[in-house]
Amino acid sequence: MAEEERNIDDPARLADEARENVQKAATELRAQRVPIETEPPTVFEAD
Amino acid sequence: MSASEVRFCTAAELAAALRKRRISAVELARASLDLLAKLGPKYNAVAALTPERALDEAKRADGVLARKDGGALTGITYGAKDLLAARGAPTTWGAPPYRDQMIGEDATAIAKLKRAGAVIAAKLAMVELAGGGGYRYPSASLQGPGRNPWNVERWSGGSSSGSASAVGAGLVPFAIGSETSGSIGTPSAYCGITGLRPTYGLVSRKGAMALSWTLDKLGPMARTADDCATVLAAIAGGDAADPTTSGKRFEPLAPRAAVSAVKRARVGFAEEDIVDHPSPEARQALEKGIAEFKKVVPRFARATLPVMPFGPMVQTVYGAEGAEIFAELIEGPRFEQLVDARQKAGLRAALEIKARDYLHAMRLRSSLQGAFGAIFEDVDVILSVGRAITATPITQPLDSPPTTASAGPPPDKRPGNIGLIPAGNLAGLPAIFFPCGFGTDGLPVGLQVVGPPFSEPLLVALASAYQRETDHHLKRPRD
Numbered sequence: 001m002a003e004e005e006r007n008i009d010d011p012a013r014l015a016d017e018a019r020e021n022v023q024k025a026a027t028e029l030r031a032q033r034v035p036i037e038t039e040p041p042t043v044f045e046a047d
Numbered sequence: 048m049s050a051s052e053v054r055f056c057t058a059a060e061l062a063a064a065l066r067k068r069r070i071s072a073v074e075l076a077r078a079s080l081d082l083l084a085k086l087g088p089k090y091n092a093v094a095a096l097t098p099e100r101a102l103d104e105a106k107r108a109d110g111v112l113a114r115k116d117g118g119a120l121t122g123i124t125y126g127a128k129d130l131l132a133a134r135g136a137p138t139t140w141g142a143p144p145y146r147d148q149m150i151g152e153d154a155t156a157i158a159k160l161k162r163a164g165a166v167i168a169a170k171l172a173m174v175e176l177a178g179g180g181g182y183r184y185p186s187a188s189l190q191g192p193g194r195n196p197w198n199v200e201r202w203s204g205g206s207s208s209g210s211a212s213a214v215g216a217g218l219v220p221f222a223i224g225s226e227t228s229g230s231i232g233t234p235s236a237y238c239g240i241t242g243l244r245p246t247y248g249l250v251s252r253k254g255a256m257a258l259s260w261t262l263d264k265l266g267p268m269a270r271t272a273d274d275c276a277t278v279l280a281a282i283a284g285g286d287a288a289d290p291t292t293s294g295k296r297f298e299p300l301a302p303r304a305a306v307s308a309v310k311r312a313r314v315g316f317a318e319e320d321i322v323d324h325p326s327p328e329a330r331q332a333l334e335k336g337i338a339e340f341k342k343v344v345p346r347f348a349r350a351t352l353p354v355m356p357f358g359p360m361v362q363t364v365y366g367a368e369g370a371e372i373f374a375e376l377i378e379g380p381r382f383e384q385l386v387d388a389r390q391k392a393g394l395r396a397a398l399e400i401k402a403r404d405y406l407h408a409m410r411l412r413s414s415l416q417g418a419f420g421a422i423f424e425d426v427d428v429i430l431s432v433g434r435a436i437t438a439t440p441i442t443q444p445l446d447s448p449p450t451t452a453s454a455g456p457p458p459d460k461r462p463g464n465i466g467l468i469p470a471g472n473l474a475g476l477p478a479i480f481f482p483c484g485f486g487t488d489g490l491p492v493g494l495q496v497v498g499p500p501f502s503e504p505l506l507v508a509l510a511s512a513y514q515r516e517t518d519h520h521l522k523r524p525r526d
Binding site: 008009011014015017018019021022024025026028029030031032034035038039040041043044 | 180181183246247248261291293355356358359360362363366388389391392393395396397399400401404406407408409410411412413414416444475500501
């Protein structure tokens with residue numbers, strides 16, 4: 001396995017990246033405002 | 048009919064052959080089992096064959112056919128993604144920790160197909176746990192990397208890898224796949240088949256592995272839109288065991304109504320989808336496919352999705368739900384058995400998603416549904432590329448986005464509707480994916496059409512009309 005490939009699959013590095021991804025997604029989500037009255041969706045109903 | 052004549056037949060063609068006694072259901076089941084046993088391993092498509100059950104169901108189907116009874120699926124063989132429980136076969140969810148899991152009852156979709164007379168021949172391979180942690184390599188599966196029938200060094204797409212390979216290679220006329228965000232669409236596009244993602248709640252998820260309670264959908268993957276419709280009619284409908292089902296059923300439009308609907312349909316489209324995003328290999332075939340579609344359905348209008356963080360929204364929702372669903376596994380000793388290191392890291396990290404972020408993503412979904420509602424006041428459907436690229440090499444890392452079709456466009460490109468896969472899934476909307484040609488690398492490319500909730504009859508009519516005027520869906524890969 002190439003050196004670079006070993007590097008990107010290192011578990012400690014992957015764990016750091018995964019936590020950073022969660023945090024980055026949270027930051028992007030929070031930047032998108034929603035009106036205060038907005039509730040989570042419910043399932044679609046039949047006619 | 049011989050086994051070689053059965054291969055690549057549509058379900059409709061096989062149904063006609065069964066009615067004319069050109070083949071019996073038992074002969075068809077044997078032919079399908081032979082094809083799956085012989086060629087399935089070449090594509091890593093099969094998780095388990097179900098020969099005893101197949102022959103038993105086929106014998107019953109022959110009895111029904113002899114009485115000139117039954118329906119369009121009586122005696123037709125199929126495969127089911129290994130995330131669906133089927134009595135008598137292991138249900139591995141594509142993941143080593145569940146390699147010996149036996150579930151003693153059928154998923155509702157499989158029970159309904161049995162009632163419709165269909166014959167299950169195989170459980171089909173999938174990405175482990177449907178890829179909910181964000182996997183790096185196509186090899187993230189108990190069965191190995193899904194190999195593409197058009198080039199076995201390319202990926203079949205995920206997470207319904209085996210379903211797409213088996214249909215694309217002509218081993219079964221249809222398969223059941225599932226989609227949380229892209230898992231029917233991507234493999235359908237990569238393997239050159241037709242896939243239908245139903246409206247959330249149209250098909251019961253009872254007996255299917257849950258990755259995300261609010262995103263998961265089950266749907267048909269086949270060679271034609273008409274076959275997808277036949278299968279969807281059999282599996283749609285309410286289920287007391289799945290409280291998220293709407294209770295609505297599916298019935299395709301009658302032929303004359305379909306012709307009229309196709310003529311009237313207003314198609315929303317954004318040209319940047321084929322100008323800014325396709326890979327050099329895929330561009331020309333996608334442009335041609337859009338031009339062909341416009342000849343069939345001429346009323347085009349510009350329509351674009353709102354600018355929203357679709358990638359973070361969908362990843363936060365299925366990340367939080369999936370991590371909770373698999374928390375016991377993640378925190379237990381068998382977790383290390385999972386194949387893909389990035390998937391493991393992603394699942395662990397997803398346990399730390401905050402409730403406020405999950406709920407914020409959910410509230411944004413409501414805003415998105417409202418935005419789609421406004422779009423569908425002006426157009427009936429949205430047309431876009433299925434995938435902007437052809438199938439990637441099986442050794443190529445899939446990172447960033449962490450799962451296919453989940454992230455937004457690169458910042459230097461106009462977004463158009465390139466986020467339609469995550470956006471459509473977040474809003475619970477139906478979509479149909481169908482082939483429109485081949486890239487310069489010889490691999491299939493396709494289009495997708497998305498409509499309002501429960502617009503499956505229109506989506507099928509549009510794709511079927513396109514398939515009557517083109518022959519991309521009839522092309523067959525060579526062994």
